[in-house]
Amino acid sequence: MTLKFSLCFLLVSVLLLASSCAQDPAISKEHQTVFKIGDHPTWADKDWDDNNWEKRIKYVPDGQVFWSRTKIDILSAPEGLRPYGLQIDVYGEYEIFWDGVLIGRNGNPGQEAELPPEGKLWITYGIPAHLATEGVHVLAVRLSNYYFPDHIGRYVIEIADYEDLLTSLLIKTSYMHVFAGAFLIISIYFLFLFLNNRKEYPTLIFSICCFLIFALVLTVFSKDYVPVHYGLHVIRLQIINSFLLGISFLIPYYFSMQFPYPRRKLSLILYAALLIFFWLKGGHAFDFKTVSMVLSMWCFSFGMVAYGVYKNVRGARLVLGTLLLSIAVFLASGFVVSMYTGMGLILLGMLYLLTLNIKAQRLAYENSLIQSTRLRLELLKKNIQPHFLMNTLTSLMDWVEESPKKGVLFIEALAKEFDLFNQIENQTLIPIAQEITLCRTHLEIMEYRKELNYFWEEEGIDQEQKIPPAILHTLLENGITHSLPLEDNNIRFKLIFESNIQYRSYTFLTFAAGVRQGSSREEGTGLKYIKARLTESYQSSWDLESEPTDHGWKNVIKIYN
Amino acid sequence: MNILIVEDESRVAKRIERLTRDIFGEALQSLTHINTLHEALAFIETHSLDLVLLDLNLNGEDGFDLLSTAVSQSFHTIVISAYKDQAITAFEYGVLDFVPKPFNRDRLEQAFHRTVTKDKIETDKIKVLAIKKRNRIQLIPIEDLLYIKGAGAYTELFLIDEKKELHDKSLEKLEQLLSNSFERIHKSYLVKMSEVKGVTVASGSKYMAELKNGVLLPIGRTKYKDLKAKWF
Numbered sequence: 001m002t003l004k005f006s007l008c009f010l011l012v013s014v015l016l017l018a019s020s021c022a023q024d025p026a027i028s029k030e031h032q033t034v035f036k037i038g039d040h041p042t043w044a045d046k047d048w049d050d051n052n053w054e055k056r057i058k059y060v061p062d063g064q065v066f067w068s069r070t071k072i073d074i075l076s077a078p079e080g081l082r083p084y085g086l087q088i089d090v091y092g093e094y095e096i097f098w099d100g101v102l103i104g105r106n107g108n109p110g111q112e113a114e115l116p117p118e119g120k121l122w123i124t125y126g127i128p129a130h131l132a133t134e135g136v137h138v139l140a141v142r143l144s145n146y147y148f149p150d151h152i153g154r155y156v157i158e159i160a161d162y163e164d165l166l167t168s169l170l171i172k173t174s175y176m177h178v179f180a181g182a183f184l185i186i187s188i189y190f191l192f193l194f195l196n197n198r199k200e201y202p203t204l205i206f207s208i209c210c211f212l213i214f215a216l217v218l219t220v221f222s223k224d225y226v227p228v229h230y231g232l233h234v235i236r237l238q239i240i241n242s243f244l245l246g247i248s249f250l251i252p253y254y255f256s257m258q259f260p261y262p263r264r265k266l267s268l269i270l271y272a273a274l275l276i277f278f279w280l281k282g283g284h285a286f287d288f289k290t291v292s293m294v295l296s297m298w299c300f301s302f303g304m305v306a307y308g309v310y311k312n313v314r315g316a317r318l319v320l321g322t323l324l325l326s327i328a329v330f331l332a333s334g335f336v337v338s339m340y341t342g343m344g345l346i347l348l349g350m351l352y353l354l355t356l357n358i359k360a361q362r363l364a365y366e367n368s369l370i371q372s373t374r375l376r377l378e379l380l381k382k383n384i385q386p387h388f389l390m391n392t393l394t395s396l397m398d399w400v401e402e403s404p405k406k407g408v409l410f411i412e413a414l415a416k417e418f419d420l421f422n423q424i425e426n427q428t429l430i431p432i433a434q435e436i437t438l439c440r441t442h443l444e445i446m447e448y449r450k451e452l453n454y455f456w457e458e459e460g461i462d463q464e465q466k467i468p469p470a471i472l473h474t475l476l477e478n479g480i481t482h483s484l485p486l487e488d489n490n491i492r493f494k495l496i497f498e499s500n501i502q503y504r505s506y507t508f509l510t511f512a513a514g515v516r517q518g519s520s521r522e523e524g525t526g527l528k529y530i531k532a533r534l535t536e537s538y539q540s541s542w543d544l545e546s547e548p549t550d551h552g553w554k555n556v557i558k559i560y561n
Numbered sequence: 562m563n564i565l566i567v568e569d570e571s572r573v574a575k576r577i578e579r580l581t582r583d584i585f586g587e588a589l590q591s592l593t594h595i596n597t598l599h600e601a602l603a604f605i606e607t608h609s610l611d612l613v614l615l616d617l618n619l620n621g622e623d624g625f626d627l628l629s630t631a632v633s634q635s636f637h638t639i640v641i642s643a644y645k646d647q648a649i650t651a652f653e654y655g656v657l658d659f660v661p662k663p664f665n666r667d668r669l670e671q672a673f674h675r676t677v678t679k680d681k682i683e684t685d686k687i688k689v690l691a692i693k694k695r696n697r698i699q700l701i702p703i704e705d706l707l708y709i710k711g712a713g714a715y716t717e718l719f720l721i722d723e724k725k726e727l728h729d730k731s732l733e734k735l736e737q738l739l740s741n742s743f744e745r746i747h748k749s750y751l752v753k754m755s756e757v758k759g760v761t762v763a764s765g766s767k768y769m770a771e772l773k774n775g776v777l778l779p780i781g782r783t784k785y786k787d788l789k790a791k792w793f
Contacts, residue, residue, distance in 0.1 A: 387618055390643030390662035395572035397663050398579075451571040481621040484597065 027084075028159040031071040035153060039065040039110070044097035044140040056153060063146030065110040068153065070139045077134050078161070084127040085162030086139070090155050091230045093119050094143030099131050107229075112146035120227035124169075126162050147231035151284075169224045179340065180217035186351070187211040202357065205254045206350050209247060213343055216243040237286040244290060245279045248297035251346055255301050258353050259308030259316060271300055294339055298323065301346065315356045319349035372536060376426060378529055379470050382477075383421055395449045406448070413444040424469040428537055432465045436495070439476050443493075452485045457494040465497070465504065468533035474526045475508045475555050483512035483552065503560045510552040534559075562589050563609060567627070568616045568641070569596040573662070577614055577641065577669070584670050598622050602630060610636045612676055617642045617651070628654055629698045633691035635714065635729040637737075639672050652686035654700075655738050675737070687738055690718065692726050701726060708752040708778060709735055709743070716751075719776075746770055746788060747781040 034053035037060055042048060050069045060066050078084050086103075088096070093107025103126070107119030131137065145152060158165070187210035194204040219240050228236055249272055256264050278292040302323050308316030326342030333341075383389065392414065399407035420438045424430045436458065443454040476493060485491050492511035497504070527546065534542040534557070541560040546553070562585055568574040574594050581592060593608075595601045598619045605613070613631050615638055617624030628651065631638040637657040640647070641664065648659040658672040689700040701718065710717045711732035718726040728735065736745050743751050758771045760780065768780040780788065 386643040386645070386662075391570050391573060394576065394643075394663035395570065397665070398572055398576040402579075449570055449572050451575075478621075484620070 027074065027076050029073040029075060030157055031073070033068050033070040033153060033155065035066060035068045037064060037066040039067070039142065043067045043069070044100045044102075044142070046099040046138045048138075058152065059150050060145060060152055061149050063110065063112040063144045063149075065142060065144050066152070068141045068143070068155075070155075070157065072137050072139055072157075072159065074132055074134055074137060074159075078129060078132055081129070083129045083162045084132045084159055085124050085165040086127055087122075087124045087158040087160075087165050088155055089122045090141065090143065091121075091148050091151050091233075092143040092145035093117075093230075094141050096125060097138075097140040097142070098127055099137050100140070101128065101131060103127065109142055109144040112144055117147075117229045117231050119229060121230045121233055122223055122228075124162070124165050127159070145230075148234075173221050173224050176217050176221040176340070179344070180214045180221075183210040183214040183217070183347070186347075187214060190354070200357075202254060202257050202354060205250055205257070206347075206354055209250045209254065209347060209350070212243050212246045212250070213347065216240060216247065217340065219243065234284060237284075241279060241286060241289050241293070244293050245275055247343065248275055248293040251297055251350070252300040252304060254350055255304040255308070255319075259304050259311065259313050261304065261307050261311075271296070290339075291335065294335075294342075298326070298342070305349075315353045318352055319346075322346055322349035368536070371532060372428070375529070375532055375536060378525075379421070380425060382470060382473075383418060391449060392445065399448065410445070410448040413441060413448065417441045417445060421470075427469055428533075429466040430469045431463070432461060432467055432497075433463055435467055435469065435472050436461070438470065438473050439493075439495075442473060442476060446480055450480070453488075453490045454480075455490060455492040457492065459494065459496045461495065461497045462499065467506070468537050471530045471533050471557070472506065472508060474530050478526050479508075479510040479512070479553060483510055486511070486513050501561065503558045505556055505558045508555040508557075509549075510554075512552045530557075562611050563591045564589065564593070565601070565604060565608070565610050565613045566592070566594045567596075567598075567601040567613065567619065568594065569619045570616070571596070573616075573641075580666050580669050581614075581673075583666070584673055596620075598624070598627055601627060605631065605634060610634070612636055612673075613638045615640050615656075617644065617647055625650070625654075628656070629691045629700065632656060633693045633698050633729060635731065635734070637676050637734060639676075649686065653688035655687045655690060657737065690728060690735075692718070692728050699726075703739070703742075706753060707756050707772065707774070707776075708750060709739075711749045711751075744788065744791075746784055747779050750778050752778060 032055060034050050034055055035057045036043070036050070036053045037057065043050075044067075048069070053069065057066065074084075086096075086098070090106075093109045093112055094105075095102060095109060096104045096106070104123065106123055107117070108115050139157070187207045190203050190207035190210065194200055194207060197203070219236065223236075252271060253268060256268060261267075274296060275293055278289055278296065282288045302320075305316055305320045305323060309320050322345040326338060326345045329341045329345075330338035332338075396407060396410055396414075399410050417438065420434070420441060424434065424438070436456075440456055443456055446452075447454055472495065479493060480491070483491050492509075494507075494509040494511070496507040496509070498507070499505070527544070531544060534544065538559055543556075543558040543560075545556040545558075548554075564581060564585075566574055566577050566581075568577060574596065578592060578594060582589060593604065595604055596619070601619075613634075613636055615624065615628065615631060617628065617640060619627075628638070628640070632655045638655075639658045639660060640651045640656050641660045641662065642648075642651075643662045645661045648661070651659045657675050660668055660672050687703060689702055690706070691698050691700050693699075701720065705721050707719045707721060709728075709732060710719065712727075714729075714731060716728045716730060716732050716735060718728055720726065730738075732745075732749070732751055736743065736751055739751065742753055742755065744754050746752050752770060752772070756772050756774075758773050761769050761771050761777070763769050763777075768782075768785050769777040770780050771777055
């Protein structure tokens with residue numbers, strides 16, 4: 001099964017991703033970072049006494065220069081000629097010193113107010129090999145933070161083999177881009193599917209979800225090659241959270257379409273309000289927002305899918321499985337990995353539901369084709385079914401023996417009906433006039449067979465109207481079969497057409513004696529044929545009533561506009 | 562001959578009527594045409610008939626109810642129908658013939674011939690005998706039947722489970738329908754030959770057929786030679 005295969009594939013990729021991120025044994029140990037406002041070149045020195053520096057500074061206004069110093073233990077020196085590297089993300093523009101030696105510059109510290117923003121948030125620096133000896137070292141940073149003066153300190157520092165640092169970034173980024181690319185292609189594919197069938201909103205929502213995941217992953221993982229100045233970081237996080245807001249709403253919305261439940265609208269509005277509350281609340285606490293939105297999404301989706309399972313909707317079990325699997329991944333590997341894999345799993349579940357829908361549609365379409373063919377055959381069969389044909393031929397034999405002239409007229413009437421059937425044989429709608437001619441010809445034939453007087457009357461017929469072929473003819477046949485003549489040896493049929501804003505209706509009346517309604521074969525197949533023809537042309541917007549009256553029988557076909 | 566035609570196609574009925582008069586000529590005593598099932602059922606109950614010509618599709622109603630009633634009566638039934646696929650069922654019920662539409666004079670005459678001929682009709686299609694019970698018709702499978710005893714205008718059916726049922730058809734009519742597996746061993750007995758164990762000679766050089774369940778039935782003097790040639 002392809003789905004099982006793809007699930008396995010996804011799991012394997014998750015494991016690969018997790019293993020590629022796995023850390024080697026630590027080669028360094030980081031001590032407390034201390035801060036001091038002010039500026040002095042000697043503060044970079046390895047031996048400078050920083051005992052009186054602050055462990056935390058809350059606020060440095062106007063882009064003033066301040067320093068930070070972090071003692072770092074190198075536990076093992078680099079092997080051979082492979083230098084260590086230092087990965088750091090710091091809010092601010094800065095110069096960075098390793099044991100008093102300047103190893104990098106990012107922007108223009110202290111001059112931010114005057115100069116345009118320069119530098120980027122995530123950088124990897126090389127540590128000169130002769131300074132990376134075993135023992136204690138000092139990382140000093142001279143920096144200014146003009147754009148977020150209340151956001152001082154709290155760096156992320158990582159020291160490792162310089163080349164490994166760069167390649168691991170590259171590997172992670174490329175994996176995630178492959179992941180994103182897959183979603184982009186799926187998104188485009190399902191967008192096209194939607195454009196070709198605009199009633200299928202689940203397809204559109206699925207496409208948007210995929211696109212949002214693509215955009216989310218791309219925004220998150222492009223940071224390593226698209227330089228982002230620290231001043232823009234909040235905007236970046238806001239963009240990411242907006243994508244997440246969209247995904248968090250659309251996934252449960254999609255499930256609510258697939259597994260409809262009572263009070264759907266109300267619950268979706270409340271859910272949207274909850275998401276927007278999380279999205280707005282918490283200022284710059286983006287992690288809180290992310291976790292809240294993703295968890296709400298999971299809980300809501302789980303509720304809907306569980307309801308689907310309870311209602312025994314097809315595919316619900318498998319989707320519930322993917323939701324539970326995503327929780328398993330979360331427990332095994334933490335939030336960030338499980339967020340992306342979880343989304344991948346959930347989207348796979350959604351994709352599975354869509355394929356189920358597509359399959360159901362294809363089957364319905366195939367059925368409609370078969371049904372059309374069957375109806376066409378049934379129409380053709382009308383003239384060769386034994387009851388009609390053999391009785392007609394027997395009567396004809398008798399006319400030929402008794403009165404050859406009448407026999408010829410009989411044959412002519414028969415030829416006319418055959419000809420009419422040939423004309424309408426492969427059509428789904430024919431002009432009402434043609435249908436009426438067919439009925440009149442049929443009555444002519446039946447007069448020769450039954451030796452009764454049949455009368456045809458019509459009222460209010462609109463010649464412009466079209467109807468499915470042979471449905472009035474079928475009503476007429478039923479009328480003839482199930483009727484006995486009135487005392488004057490007559491049977492009358494009357495067709496009345498009425499139309500208003502809501503519907504058009506054909507009332508077909510039989511005036512005869514002893515009309516009985518049995519559970520007989522002809523009656524059954526006749527009405528079935530009419531219903532199938534009406535469904536073929538008008539789907540469900542029609543109505544057929546059939547009931548006895550004082551004078552005989554009444555059929556009403558209503559076609560809603 | 563008293564004949565009833567049950568047919569709702571007026572022209573077809575006229576044809577049957579015309580041809581029947583033509584074929585039977587003077588021998589025809591009465592000929593009635595009825596075009597609804599209910600009238601036909603009522604007519605059958607109240608009139609003495611020799612032959613019923615029956616269409617199985619009357620005004621869109623199922624004619625098999627009428628058929629089972631008809632075949633339980635004393636007269637023979639011939640079905641005239643547009644549906645050839647009904648022939649097998651009709652024969653299983655024990656009709657004398659099935660005439661498919663459209664038919665000509667010869668085919669109808671051939672069917673009528675069966676009613677008057679003493680020749681046996683080779684047919685193994687009959688599966689059941691319909692008998693009249695109070696308010697209903699019961700179908701007795703031919704395989705449950707051991708032998709039939711003539712009792713004036715009607716007959717007694719002796720069954721495997723030692724039950725006895727009455728049938729309105731005469732022994733002659735049943736002999737016509739059952740001639741394939743049954744043999745007229747005596748003017749009053751029609752026996753299923755597969756049930757006969759052997760022939761014993763009783764006192765007065767009377768021949769008796771012994772059935773598997775031990776019942777002894779007389780064999781007519783005139784019949785013995787034919788039977789011996791054919792069966793023993």
